[in-house]
Amino acid sequence: MLWERAREPHAHRWSLPGGELRVDEDVESSIRRQLAEKVDVRQLSHVEQLAVFSAPDRVPGPRVVATAFLGLVPSDVDPEVPSDTMWHCVDELPAMAFDHASIVGRARHRLGSKLSYTNLGFALAPPEFTISLLRDHYSAALGYRVSATNLQRVLSRRLLLEPTGGTAPPGPSGGRPAALFRFSAKGIKVTDPFAVLRPPGSGRPAGGVATP
Amino acid sequence: MLWERAREPHAHRWSLPGGELRVDEDVESSIRRQLAEKVDVRQLSHVEQLAVFSAPDRVPGPRVVATAFLGLVPSDVDPEVPSDTMWHCVDELPAMAFDHASIVGRARHRLGSKLSYTNLGFALAPPEFTISLLRDHYSAALGYRVSATNLQRVLSRRLLLEPTGGTAPPGPSGGRPAALFRFSAKGIKVTDPFAVLRPPGSGRPAGGVATP
DNA sequence: CCACGTTTTCGACCAATAGGCGAAAACCCC
DNA sequence: GGGGTTTTCGCCTATTGGTCGAAAACGTGG
The missing domain is CATH 1.10.10.10 (Winged helix-like DNA-binding domain superfamily/Winged helix DNA-binding domain)
Incomplete structure (x- = not known):
């Protein structure tokens, strides 16, 4: 889900939803608030930290450090989103602002990996x-x-x-x-996660490298 | 590897090495710099982001957001460390400052999980x-x-x-x-990572949920 | 110098899981 | 009711992981 930036820098390019961290909230509360307030997305079935993106020049102007999240919504819910916001197919993404394309790449990789284990x-x-x-x-x-x-x-x-x-x-x-x-x-x-390396006594004889 | 805090808050408690992010470096460069400058640890065999710890009250006083890392050193190297710094066995950790105990817990969990895949x-x-x-x-x-x-x-x-x-x-x-x-x-x-879910054509018939 | 304990290495066997395939089941439309 | 479609289920095979025991290669002490 991307929204189209109205102002410079990177006006008219698509960017991931987000915003500034307030002093009285942690990063997960913050991203949940941003999604609820700005795009009315509240029914998240999964939220997890992805990574910190902190290259000094990732955003023009003063330094901005971003904590990126992977958030999932069940496929049957279709939240109302503002007119400048749109769902995109990950295989047909438009030009994106800043380093958001690489963030999406990381998210896809993480989702693919975690699906298996x-x-x-x-x-x-x-x-x-x-x-x-x-x-x-x-x-x-x-x-x-x-x-x-x-x-x-x-x-x-x-x-x-x-x-x-x-x-x-x-x-x-x-x-x-x-x-x-x-x-x-x-x-x-x-x-x-599944117990890929089974702890002693758990019932997963195959899969892993352990010998309890 | 922990060092003993000399000053309040949490004086005399042990804490993870780290420090402030400079404006001209990203978080990984920063943690590598801290380890090299402060405790002379340079031969890291692995460095990866662990998570952002951002509870508003995790540190007394002004808000501090920390990006925690998991760093590994081969078992044959034994870096010189200052006198206030010590290697500890993860099973016998002393009282730690701030939320550093939970950071170590997350690191252990991550290491254990990743060993398998x-x-x-x-x-x-x-x-x-x-x-x-x-x-x-x-x-x-x-x-x-x-x-x-x-x-x-x-x-x-x-x-x-x-x-x-x-x-x-x-x-x-x-x-x-x-x-x-x-x-x-x-x-x-x-x-x-291993290809736990094998991409089409790779040679890993068992393990995973895929059917290319 | 030869039996003994120790540690590593290797092979054989078993259990469990994943993948492939085809047949059967249950439905629609004509 | 027949043909097409989609789902479901049961076999079979391949690969992986776990266990066990024997053999290999070493040091030591009598």
């Missing part, structure tokens, strides 16, 4: 979803095709999928109705 | 090392025992170990002399 994928989907929808999100974020069969099996083995019992109506071209699932938080927060 | 383990070891040494580093960083057999096989399969041909002399209690290895950087930087 965390539960972050669920932050992209609505509370109830079909495997096909989830696969489409994974494919979009990763940039290559993902098999629904495998995705379902892998996530099921990790005890992350819980069938709701309901089904989604098939599309206009027919097809078997898809089963609906929800994210099964068995004591695991959405953003927790 | 990156090559970061090599940043802990000297250029030539035995599997036992590497295992000890892994065990220390992870907090539980790691099998040398497994470690060698896993890293070998990932093409990260390259035998130097030499051997290390056995210890005072005898034993077969250990073979020496070096990190085999086949175009891969020490800190690069």
